[in-house]
Amino acid sequence: MYCVRNVTEDLYWVGANDHRLALFENAYPIPRGVTYNSYLLLDEKTVMFDTVDWSACRQLVENAQHVLNGRPLDYLVINHLEPDHAASIDEILLRWPDVTLISNEKAFMLMRQFGFHVDSHKIIEVNEGDTFSFGKHTVTFVFAPMVHWPEVMVTFDTTNGVLFSADAFGTFGTLDGKLFADEVNFDRDWLDDARRYLTNIVGKYGPHIQLLLKKAGGILDQIKYICPLHGPVWRKDLMYFIQKYDIWSRYEPEEKGILVVYASMYGNTESAAQALAARLCDKGMTNVALYDVSSTNVSQLISETFKYSHLVLASVTYNLGIYPAMHNYLLDMKALNVQKRTVAIVENGSWACKSGDLMQKFLTEEMKDMTVLNERVSMASALGEDKEVELDTLVDAILDSMNEKK
């Protein structure tokens, strides 16, 4: 059965929801599923903007056939070549052999690499700033390299103010009938997944997001709709989400608060982490989130790291090194360019306590602009009462550092 929704006059959502995929990019758990958004414009010519994952191809074809209602498909605009959007290109070419492909040089190169048979079709190679008219609607192409692939572009319909934003402004989660962000409680139900999506997938490329935001800044008053490739379409309160993107891509914390991540083998380090969290709350700082590094997916830890201003890393020593799951989290933070955070360290080691020094070295030498507090709680096996002073000193140091910041 077709499943489409009208975005605005002449424009239809023809994408699909996916509840079956367990790991997005075969890496990130998506318990709330994901959508693959494709859009169809009915002008004097008919235009499809991006396709969907291969698993959703049948739904796309059904939807497109319904909306086209017997008309031919004239153009296929490809903004992003990642297969969760591009895998169905070849099928579209087979079903509508007269379609003309519109994309850029790098994207066509990638299409050939992926084995899509584009060269037996008409193609139009566009450059940054080029415009193209489908009749009533004129679009302009804006390149957005490394958000998060090099070929990425966004397409802006100057007639109705629709921005086809590719992966930018996307999120995990299925729409399940809703289409617009104002049809859901985004801040309550979607923001965490949106942050997890952006920080894990595009986190490394903050400077390039900033570049895109700068380009968009010039036409901000003309943008009426943001149509991303995943998640809901934005037509109200656009600045709410744009500002989130601005904060994330500048690696600024979203909230003044403390993320406590602990690595504990038998609960002793966990106990210290809990005691620390309780003392923080006791002293009035209740915006505290606490996670077990072993049982929390690292993508969630990354997302939370982008959210909070302060970080407490509590880790046991393992094989004279950092506990592997904690080490993996640190490596991911580095890979995703996490920076500008204040970190407190709690270390544990029953015979040779190394994790604190190693974590500090990693934070200061491998990462950018990380401040590690001098105060540190070191424990041998478990935190005894004699260490209470150290714990209090660390709590005070964290709170002091929070007050220093604006």
Add this chain to the structure above:
Amino acid sequence: MLFKTTQQHEELRAKVRNFAEEKVKPLTFLLDKENEFPAEAVAELGKMGLLGIPYPKEWGGLGLDIISYAIAVEELSRIDGGTGVILSAHTSLGTWPIFAFGTEAQKKKYLIPLCKGEKLGAFGLTEPNAGSDAGGTETTAVDKGDYYLLNGGKIFITNAPKADTYVVFAVTTPDIGTHGISAFIVEKGWKGFEFGDHYDKMGIRSSSTAELIFNDVKVPKENLLGKEGDGFKIAMATLDGGRIGIASQALGIAQGAFEQAVDYAKERVQFGKPIGFQQAISFKLSDMATKLRCARLLIYSAAEMKENHEPYGMESAMAKQYASDIALEVTNDALQIFGGTGYLKGMEVERMYRDAKITTIYEGTNEIQRVVIASHILGKPPKKTGGADRRMQKPAPITGVRKKVLFREGDSKEQVQALAEALKKDGFDFTVGIPMDTPIARAERVVSAGKGIGDKKNMKLIENLARAAGAAVGSSRPVAETLKYVPLNRYVGMSGQKFTGNLYIACGISGATQHLKGIKDASIIVAINKNANAPIFKNCDYGIVGDVNEILPLLAEALGTAEKQPAPPMVKMKRPQMPRPEPIGPRYVCSGCGYEYVPELGDEESEIAPGTLFQNLPEDWVCPECAEPKDQFIEA
């Protein structure tokens, strides 16, 4: 051209040879045996003008050329290698840097008496940790306004302590390697400038060699030689020339041994004829003569190049390396020709055999000479490899950022007063205190004893100081564990109690890593130890180098021995964050792949040196990962 010395050269040679045969030769056995300096002969060399051969007459020299100087060293060494090096070290090392880099005033004051032979010169570069690699220099000269304060020491210094004038190299700007070294003219007799014992050497025993010790030596500003930071350049230029002198010394020693061997080979008869006519010996003599001629031509050629201001660094290295290598071979063969007779003390070849060895070692080992020669052939070696390792990094002190103020001015009492004042200025109130048995982890202040405290009865000193400082008593691990002066729960360190309070006074604690880790969160660390090189001094805020027996009672008195009021709850004094190194310039990200160009790292594969700013990359530079051109990068 004839490759021949001039008549003037040969006249000088005859003069020096005559002097050496008459005045030095009779003494050589005794000088060698007694480790004695030929003071009279050196004075006479001065009177003859031979201590200033290659320097202009206006500065008191003879105004002769470098070959003349080489000949003089060669001729003295032909008789006595020790006397040869006295002349060489004086002329090339002690005098030349002042001639080449000195101001008019410095030349007037120091160069003239050196050239005239009224004063003897020496050169101080080598240190325990800075031999072939001058970058390890640890002697420091701190700018104090009117003067530099020189501290440290030099080893293996030829002509010390006989010399009057020393060119000494010291660090004026720490942590920047050889660029931070400067040269100074230092006079014997200045306060704080002392000598270690005369070394008991294997050879050249008539040459005096000693250690230089500098303890707060005030060097007047006008005695800086060249500019600050020029030291390494001056040292290297000096050694370029010095090699000609050492090469000549090696040549002279070998020449002397060769002549002895020829004479002996003609005298000694075996199998019915002088052994020299046995082919085995005659071939030896032929090879020795050939090597000597090679060495001599190399030396004279380098000397001539220097005289004519041509680049001669490689040629002087070749001359030094070759002449000294063959000096070992020639003296060895000479002794072999003498057979058992040559193995006896009192035989000149025995002494020459020993004298020769030093020439492959000093003024740049022959290995270093080869490094010099190779660098002229090959240029600079390729850059070191590796990611983060490419960044120049200095290990931070274990206890983090510390003030490292050592109170050295005045007597012990004044030093202690200065310390007490500094602590009061930091906000410490010594009218209040905590019980001496406060647990270390809870203590605001701790006075801690190390093994340097000595006998157990000295723990009284610690307790008295703790009382005066309003502090608890702590210790290093051995004091609690091995000496058992205090219970085990009072030792401070990574494995023991961590001190995170405000004031830690370490008495007689050298500062083992484990101990330092236990006090790294202390707000203020005070070190009292008699060993100025103890690691604790690199990890303290304030320090006094002195005996705990003397300093502790003085400090107790200075802090006040009156009964203390109970201390209010501790307010932790903030410790400064370790400063982060400032980026040298912005990073840039590639729009083709996300590669980040980090100026601190450069781009090794494209031979972009670490430290190259993005804007200074060549126009045709492309992304090393995806080959996008430079204009596809955006600022990170």
